[in-house]
Amino acid sequence: MFESLSERLGGVFDRLTKQGALSADDVKTAMREVRVALLEADVSLPVARQFIKSVEGKATGAAVTKSVTPGQQVVKIVHDELIKMLAGEEAADALKIDNPPAPILMVGLQGSGKTTTTAKLAKRLKDREGKRVLMASLDTNRPAAMEQLQILGTQIGVDTLPIVKGESAVQIAKRAKQQATLGGYDVYMLDTAGRLHIDEVLMDEVQAVRDVANPRETLLVVDGLTGQDAVNVATEFDEKVGVSGVVLTRMDGDGRGGAALSMRAVTGKPIRFVGLGEKMDALETFEAERIAGRILGMGDIVALVERAQETLEQEQAERMAKRFQKGLFNMNDMKNQLEQMIKMGGMQGVMGMMPGMSKYAKQAEDAGLNDKTITHQIALINSMTKKERANPQILQASRKKRIAAGAGLEVSDLNKLLKMHRQMSDSMKKLSKMGKGGMMKQAMK
Template identity: 50%
Template sequence: MFENLQERLGKTLKNISGRGRLTEDNIKDTLREVRMAFLEADVALPVVREFVKQVKERAVGIEVTKSLSPGQVFIKIVREELEKAMGEANEELSLNAQPPAVVMMAGLQGAGKTTSVGKLAKFLKERKKKSVLVVSADVYRPAAIKQLETLATEVDVEFFPSDISQKPVDIAQAAISHAKKKFIDVVLVDTAGRLHVDNDMMDEIKALHGAINPIETLFVVDAMTGQDAANTAKAFDEALPLTGVILTKTDGDARGGAALSIRHITGKPIKFMGVGERTDALEPFHPDRIASRILGMGDVLSLIEEVEMKVDKEQAEKVAKKVFKGDGFTLDDFADQLKQMKNMGGMMSMLDKLPGMQNIPDAVKGQMGDKTFIQMEAIISSMTKKERARPEIIKGSRKKRIAAGSGTQVQEINKLLKQFTQMQKMMKKMKGKGGMQKMMRGMKGMLPPGMMGGGGPKF
């Protein structure tokens, strides 16, 4: 998300960051560029006007004129105003209620409501240690009920059955009653969506809300619809007392208009964002971290949290001990590292959270996608145990056999072996005194400018 905005703002703010003095004129030029960048990102016009007004007031005010580096302070102001536009801090779900805490999901058809119910159930179960029951009150789409049942099985939470002959209110009340008897902490209620906002739909969802009185009413909206997402959220908020928003498909939205518009237009916080199709691809929405990403400063905190949750520490320790003992780094170890990265959403998801990402050329980014990882895994899987342990024996005929088995070309086999050899060399550098520093220096030489330090603005 925010690729286009990141690029435009990066160029604009770079010009002003080194200024020793800010004048009304050079601020005016920069703010015109910022305004255009926001409009191109499909940010709602009232949000753009308010943002530019606030930045201008602060930039020509006392806090910049008294600073030793006004250009840097200007960027700091832009960052703080971005945070303010998106809500300043993450607002967690309010689940402090007599169990079960009822959470109702609303939104248009196709926004990703049912998938988000599955993702949120997994999030609450694994990160918040809650017992969860999911139920579908969508009596218009039997496929939605079946989809939720499949997701519940996948994320290992309880599913309450329902069918199209029942009334939504009866379904939800029966599910809540069942949850009370079984001492379940949270009930997630999926509701019917429509292709557009209509009166019948609103009347039905209002009746359902009044009957079950949820502690949280979350509006699920597709980020790809830009500022329309904010307008739809406003229409729902006028009918229902929304408590927050889940922004879906943010991995496919390069503009970011929805994220920057929703809070201002609805007054409701974005609580989560969907960052992929997997059931664990749901992240709490942190405005401060998102503002850092927009300005090319990365989001190292989210990356650390992801590593904490998704990396198999025992396996990582085993590989580290092996390397330190001098037993070498094999293709099996390499395949294991690829799996760990895939668990974290792939290399691009990780790199996206590092400072200076906007400096990486598109050609390099293209080599870091999920497709490349899947291909590399397929190549290693097509090798024999002996070949994985001793890659130096992989010559002509073996390469052809591996290429045929993995559906790739011999050039791809050569490329993987070359990357593996480079990684092996780096691992060897880790042994002995100052090993980690040597390895980091080696990595810095292999990466494009802007990575491993020196990417985004500093202040």
């Protein structure tokens, strides 16, 4: 549905054949694409602008690692900056709930997932931290709202404040506090009434509840599928009630999660949790990396770039590239390739990281290539002499027997390796004819 940022940038950088540093012009062009990607992910315009300003300077003049394309390099820089902006300094999971009973106030628009999140969080506090939690519904507006929380409470084994008809939200809050104190609870959670839009009457009500309860945490629950609106909602709630953290729900849907970046940038409030479904255990602590990947909509190009930077020694890469261009590919080259694959996380690692590579993964697996056979193949190559590695065509029966025995394997294993070498060698020759960048382009198709 969306075009990923790496796909967009692939086009931008096609004309860049020489790899080196990123020029100011290249970065400007790339940033236009980054902007579109952010807006498509529902990041608000001012936030997208601000973000691009901060990343532009960092990208200009940045060196491009030889083993990746400039497009991939830009994605990496953008991604790192996104994580920095999303993560902030505060630990996501650190709710301030010592000094029992600690009140947690849940606020947000109607249908954002407050009641569901209240129960999910209560369950989490009970299961993971052994807290005794009391939940109270302050939703006097919707007829079945209080029962909804009560049912969830029974389901997860968390107490709810008994329902008394006719009470106001403030009265319920007072009773919750009393009960939590008398009953020796560690935490009490106040699930407030929703509103469809920011509405003065309900906002006043939440303020009054806040003043009574004096919450240790006020969590704003926001639907992760909402875009621009999320920022207004967050700003408004923060000004009127004061928000200590954000919970993004419906992150199991196919929205891009740009709301996270917008809210973080505008309110500066940490995103503490994400809701990943309707089930009671579908709540996770916020991970900036995951959301950043989603916003950019890439396979895992970033991880690929990182690992390539870590593992691929530049000289080796250059030397290999030259050899491939000449159509040369002997057993030493093959060994290098196989070792690189292992460093990059094995077959699944390499295939999973490149978008569009999964169809090759199946082919390779059908051909018998997996992490175990890769290790075997390296052992076989290690068992060859220098001369044999340089000219595998000299391998006759007696040599084959010796090599297989040296690696503790069968001659049939060696034959498989030789066959694969021939196939790889053939495709290297073809790819080298297609010119620079051919291999990557082939793989991305």
